[in-house]
Amino acid sequence: MAVTVQVASSRRGVPHARSFNRWAQAACAPYLPRNNQELALTIRVVGAAESRKLNRTWRAKDKPTNVLSFPAAPLAPGKNGVPSRFPAKEYSELGDLAICAPVVAREAKEQGKPAQAHWAHMVVHGVLHLLGFDHENDRDATAMEAREVNILAQFGYDNPYA
Known part of the structure; x- marks a missing residue:
């Protein structure tokens, strides 16, 4: 998977593009079929104003938020919380993430x-x-959080929900 990182905010405290790439690859690896190696992801690091605008436009929430996900193609639900259909081969984009640098910095400090x-x-x-995972109900949230904890542990990071 190719990961493009765009930084549209202050670079202060923003990790290197290689880190974003490693984290994204680790999150995708267990779920993407091997024939989807040409898949691309764009991660855009934004400031509070852009995050607020995106959140207001797409989620009707008038405040900046830590991360917004914009899938390139719809995914079908699957068994046991794992989507059954990943982006078809004709799709080259997994989607885009908008991550708000000041919100991430503030949350890390507060937590x-x-x-x-x-x-x-x-x-x-x-x-x-x-990839199609969500946390809209307790069962899905528990499953998604367990996946996150396992992936983050690969990098030596503690359970973010503990």
Whole structure:
């Protein structure tokens, strides 16, 4: 999978593009078929104003948020919370993530987490949304959170929900 990182905010505290790539690859690896290696993901690091505008436009919430996911193609629900259909071969994009740098920094500080771990969590969380996972009910939230915890543990990061 090719990961493009766009930084449209202050670079202060924003991880290197290689980190975003590693986190996104780890989130996708268990779920993408091998024939989808040409898939692309764009991660855009934004400021509060852009995040607020996107959140207001697409979710009717007038405030900035940590991460927004924009899938390129709809995914069909599958068994046991795992989507059964991933982006068809004719789709080259998994989708886009918009991650708000000031919100991620503030949340990491408020939650007493290392900033790098929180950035990783936002990427993994957002990518799982692009893959069709959600947390709309308790069962789905528990399953999605378990996936996030396992992926983040690969990087030595603690459970973000503990």
